[in-house]
Amino acid sequence: MSIDVRTTEDVPQFGLLIRQHRMRIGLTQRELADFSTVSVRAIRDLEQGRARRPRQDTVRLIADGLRLGLRARADLETAANQGRTSWAVKASYEAEPPAPPVAVDTLLGREQETAVITDELGSGAERLVTIVGTNGVGRTRLALEVATRLHAADRTPVLWCAVAQPPAGAGGDRLAALVRGCVDQLLDTADPAAGDDLAAFVETVADRPPLLVLDGLGDRTVRPERVAHLLRGCPGLRLLVTADRPLDVPGERPFLLAPLALPEETDPADPLAVNQVPTVRLFVERARRARPDFTLTAADAPLVADICRRVDGLPLAVQAVASWLVVYDIPMLHQCLHGDPAGLLQHLAGAEGGTRLRDALHRRLALLPAADRDLLAALCARGDTFGLPDVMALTGRNLPDSGRAVRDLVLHGLVRPSYEAGQSRFRILHLVRAAQLCGPGVEPVPADVAA
Template identity: 30%
Template sequence: MPDKHNQNSAISFGSFRLLPNLRLLEKDGAPLQIGGRALDILIVLAEQAGEVIEKRELVKRVWGDVNVDEGSLRFHITALRKVLGDSSKGARHVVNVPGRGYCFVAPLAAAPSGASQAHVAASRSLPPPPAKMIGRAEVIEKISTGLSLHRFITVVGPGGIGKTAVAVAVGHRRLADFKGQVFFVDFGTLRDSNLVETTIASALGLTGSSEDPVPGLLTYLRSGPLLLIFDSCEHVLDTLAPLTERIVRDVPQLHVLATSRESFRSDGERLFRLFPLDCPPQDENLTAADVLSYPAAQLFAERVARSTGRFELSAEEAPLVADICRRLDGIALAIELAAGRVNAYGIAGTASLLDSRFSLQWRGRRTAVPRHQTLSAALDWSYNLLSATESATLRGLSIFVGPFTLQAAAAVASGGGLSASEAIEAIDSLVTKSLIAPSGAQVMRYRLLDTTRTYAHGKLEDIGEARRLARRHAEYFRDLFDRAGTETSLPLPAWLSIYGPELDNVRAALDWAFSRDGDAPLGIALTGAAVTLWVRLSLFAECRERTRTALAALGETADGDRVRMHLLAALGLSLMYGQGRAREARPILEATLGLADRLNDNDFRLRALWGLCIDQFNNGEFGEARALAERFTSAATESPDKTDLMLGDRLMAVALHYLGDQAAARIRIDRVHASLHVLADKPKIFPLDLRTSTQYFRARILWLQGLADQALELVARNIEEGRMAGHALTFCSVLGQAACPIAFLSGDFDGAESYATELLEHAERHAIRPWAIWARAFNAIVSAKRGNIETGLLLLREQLDNAGDTRFLPRFLPLLGELAACFGEAQQVDRGLEVIDDVLTRCKNRQERWYLPELIRIKGELLLREDRHSALADECFGEAIEIAGQQGARFWELRCAISIARFKIGLDQNGAALEILENVYGSFKEGSDIADMRATRELIAQLRS
């Protein structure tokens, strides 16, 4: 048995040798690759060989107070057995004792005094291996392997990310390969770069009084394979870089592993950039187990358990821990320091303090090097090494929130004696020094880690420069979005890839501008400029609130009429598209139109007329909507933008469609379709993608005209176009205006449900409330159609009640018709008739005729459920098919024909039933696979037989 108190003792069994202190497992003298947890388990079991270790005890000794399940233990036991070669027929080292735990059963041998003792003696300068390396196993393996291919590797990353711990772990991993000749040289405490050579010699155990220690150093290094670990090199690079380049060149068996916040830029150097620990994403649905699957959260939990005792992450605290890890950017030191505060402040309290400069002063381990005892000390270390230009640039960049472009950085950080070219050069240097992180793929962006930004912004406030930089920041984004709003050469996805990532900086600039120390006129101008961004991101709620804030700050000054007109137009549009049937939208848009007429601004006249027309659609005033569409078309003839005339045709097509004139609507929508090739980009007054939105209205009209195959094919293409367009509101409309209802009417309930589920997810993600309510109600009628009448009816009524005024939108009309039909299926005919009569009155008052044949047909079906009303049902069917014929709505004709045929079959009038079915069916040239066509064929076959 090994001496349990002598941690330097080797444990030998068979061809294996285990060195617990070095965290090293060898086989036949060669180190083995083994996971950290599996190695911990082996050390515990081997040190008590022959004894059964209970599972709970084993988990506690390996994981500490972090709560893990037994499955994790079994997983790592399996991994350990695989490394040791355990099998049911071969050697066995670790066995399971049912009901108790695990036992190490391999016979132990006395450890030879040769290699392992040499390792311990020769590696006296190498710090002990980290107790637990979380999330770095793959990194350690890559660097360790890399040292076999390259003789000089520098691990680069910001302060506190864990460079030293990784380097030390790699050193222990490679001890055997270098026969124990691994030496650790810490430059962190060195203040005089003239002592670099002496520091290296001292770490190697060399002594001498020579003024030039390099020759002796080179002589010693040539004695055999050797690994030098140079730690914290950034402040002595001017001296250390050329020396390292020389010794690597002159000593072929020497390998160097360095850690630094910037590269050596030396010949032969290979960079390994150490990235932060992976953090949980921003997802409300993550469970505690999901959060703890990320290394950053694992480190946080392990450190909390170490300082507070047993720790189990609750479901309520999981999002907070995920947020803490993200806001600390996965920086190991920052996470450890935050975890150390949990005992005093709790999880929620710790999270709330992260934004304060106070968090930079949280203290860590007393035994840590001074520069790692607080975040502030770690950042002081880097900041104090900067030149005056670099430090000024870093302070200026702290005004940004999230990623920023090089152009934005140069424009904002310059000034105050600093030129744009100097700022760009300083940014390049700050990236090299790991104080700025590159970010982005299509467009290169940069960002400060949150802790760095907090630190630098504190410095900015200390010298009284924060207000000047905040103003430059707001002015830059005002000018940027003034230009972006007139950009017509880019398709929407490309436009959003460039300007979408600027949203957080726009928000920060507006928050400052409307603050007590801000600049309200600048905020008003920025609000007007940013409207295009909010609209194209479908952020209508934010657009609504921001424009209201700007309008309140603007007041009633006469010289602000042009800005007021711009803001009112944006507010009216955001009310309509964000809330649906918004009662306050109309007076706002009428005020916009009045200002546009007074200022003779045809552009905003068109915007106001467009908004008012859409408002009339939403409120069901289709006659008035048509009149406004005509006014819009007349004004569009004076516009130099050809797109405006296309918009006039689209408005008229929609009006005619809802008024029930499908033939005239088809002429208008086809004219828009034929002109789409001249469209350079999305029209400035139209919040949807015009190409995509034209097609979903074409699909609706084609469907009603009985061209089912064309409509279904168009829907399929339209969905793909909608996804590619990248515009949230457009895609919601694609799904809700065409895909869902056409799939439902075709009898494809699986497809209808799938589309509605996707619509709901999309609408909720982008906070488009009217579509979210509609999607839930639509799924309820799908459920009812599948036979779940009771459940479907309950859910449908609930969602329609939640809709409030939104249910007066045209898209809700079929849901109300299906509500009446569901009442009939549930044997509540009176309630169904009550609903249908209310809806028919609505259609009459609003001239809402497009769905009228189906409503009247549904009323006839309800009346048929009461025998005494059969004559009234016959009248309804007759009226419905007549109106459908007048509208050119052949699909409604088909449905009416089926109802009439079934009614006549019930009266033994089979001949009349067959005649009407054959007349209608024969006029269809496509759509043979949809449910109503199949039903018609079945009835015809039945009647003919």
Template identity: 30%
Template sequence: MEPTPFGALLKRYRMAAGLTQEALAERASLSARAVSDLERGLSRAPRYDTLDLLTRAMNLEASQRATLFAAARPALPGEDAKATPLQVLPFPPTALIGREQEVTQALDLVRERSVRLLTVTGPGGVGKTRLALEIAHNLRADFADGLAWVDLTVLRDPSLVPQTVAQALGLHEQADRPFSEQVRTFFQDKQYLLLFDNFEQVLSAADFVADLLVSCPRLQVLVTSRAPLHLRAEQQLVLTPLTQAAAVTLFRERAQRVQPHLDATEPSVAAICEQVDRLPLAIELAAAHVRVLSLPLLRERLSDRLRFLRGGARDLPERQRTMHEAIAWSYNLLPPTQQRWFRALSIFMGGYTLAAAESICWGEEPFTPDEGLSTIAALVDASLVQVEITGDGLPRYHLLEVIREYAAEQLRAAGEEEDYQWRHAEYYAALAEEAERVGAGQGGREAHLERESANGRAALYWAYERGEVTLGLRLATWFGRLWLTRGQMSEANQWLSRMLALDEARGAQAA
């Protein structure tokens, strides 16, 4: 049976989508003449970027997309396949802002250092996909046989990854050869760049990637994922929030699209960017609201970030239309123990040590030293927990504020907040008492306790609000002594006075 010609197939898909040639042309940013020529077979060598625009404009499923690409392949020069490398790559709808250093670093890793597997990691909304697209477009001329972009967003079954790659390459199923073998054969002697977007929910398919790298010596792989693949060939490029200058530039650019006359030079723009952790997705979601809100009012509304950061563009995946969904995507991929730790970590303010996390998250439960470390490491891998090295060389962990708000919401929903708040306050009271018992001259301990001032204050607020007088007096006494030595006399006296007044009121009630 003769395969359906490309032009007839394009027309069939267009009509099934309920589009005229003019409507399809407008959606795909093409001319109506170009669509007409393709359907009538007058344009016999459609470019792959044109095909990508058309398939996205018609919202084709993966199988339909692969069929359309395969139908176009006979129109490509058969005798000179090397002259027309296979390039299946989306075109980004907006300019990339503030990632020049990361792009340069990635290009150096791929071109100069010949890294076989480059994984761009980072939290949801930090811009991994957009950066990978920029890298890929810069590398288009570097791979003689082409490159292919494979979006794994909708997959949950890792066993389907080889099939999804095969479809992107236009390979057809063969009864006697599994998709993994077909893909391996396709890449065997090719200089090719394979790109996987959103690998985190199919991490066990990393074995398939490892097999390709071993079997196909000229293949290089670029991955975006909230967690690394943990393969020997892997080089991570960890994407962090934008610099303040880049964040402000991004906000201004996006805000002026919806409000061209907006005065985006106000100092409040920088404050807004800080409120949303300088995450590109959060900045874009916030900027969309300037159509109806002034900048000061927008800043005020951002006190409830998760509820407010909604309404992303229609052509974004659902998980990227709100910050809540972007974070929920990562949270739902965690096993139960890691979910519980993540929720509990929302209690901390200003960061925490591994010892603090272990004490509060495990509580009285027995655990081995390796369990706490492996759990926090898994949350770092999942890009939900950030880690930095302090001046004394010790790691300190924290959650980005918008992520911490989501974790706190889940903690309340699980009915665990009160228990973990108690553990948190008890831990920091004991920590301060221990520092006092060690005595003066222990500069390292004092510096460590000073770094925990935000946690001390949070514990004091909680103890005062709950009327936990004994615990509150312990915290006020020992953190108060620290603050007195640091010249913060008013804060030390204020907390001690509050707790003594609460104690006196409780005594009067008892009498």
């Protein structure tokens, strides 16, 4: 004979209430069955969580058999309705797999990144991927492209939660509310009085595991044990996160999203050649929104290439700068960007992207350990690019410790890596320097500054 090993966490509130009331008045399951005319098996299944959606007449008969008062009867009805609502959500979810939000623009220059993450999640090689990178680099757009491809390939359900946005009010999408409740529990921000949305989420999606996207996690932290519980409870579930930094939970695959590829300073000024570079293609596409007749000429090509380098290939910054072509020509835009780049990061139409970008850079610097902030300041004073030997010379650290320090700068989105002639080199973002995150004339870091 098999033994039921369900815990109280597996049993819906309705089953728990029946058992509590029955035990309170000293009834066995057989006695409650006699009083209520509901079968012993039905009562046992309800109490143990094997039956979760009782009919209304069953609820009424059990309440009568327990001799419940008006308030206790109302609580029992509410618990029963929750079970029926969960079943309705589950049925709707399985009938029509949810799709990701619809993209409003074309993704440029991210084919390799999209293919890697799509393959890893689609094959099941990775179940938890966190896209990290500086604000404005396009984390959300990449996640959306991956989700869209997975949904199109085999109708994978996509449950999208924009973490930074406030949850929908009452009367909204029940599935969306369930997803948000589950995410709040992962973040430990759920209302203590709320139900166990994480368990309800697993019950709803377990038969057809989705891609769950947590977009815009920022610098929030998750409860590792709850993430592990979610992945165990729903073995086919895949989790895609966009965040400021890795979650640091077991099984996570951090994916560093670098800015778009930039034209090299040695590239020819041929407009056709320059226009093949993803950052320039994005600039030209956005320039034509401001000026439909815009054409990249031989005279403008080197200036546009330098403009793209000055904004570090960050898509949000490229879009903001290109919007100013409504009133500027290319030479004037280039000149202003060299003189006061911060002002041009504010979209001409008044969008807040530039403000968010500058604030995010300052916030990222503030999150650095003091030793890493000092190192960044010293590197800024030396120039735009550096290698690990430069870090070792500045700090006196050994090679592994120097590598860890640079990795922190890279993951914070303040430095971008490159590989030149078989050597690893790193470039401090122009916008980091322009925002005066690193002051000029900083003294070299003392040799005893070690992380």
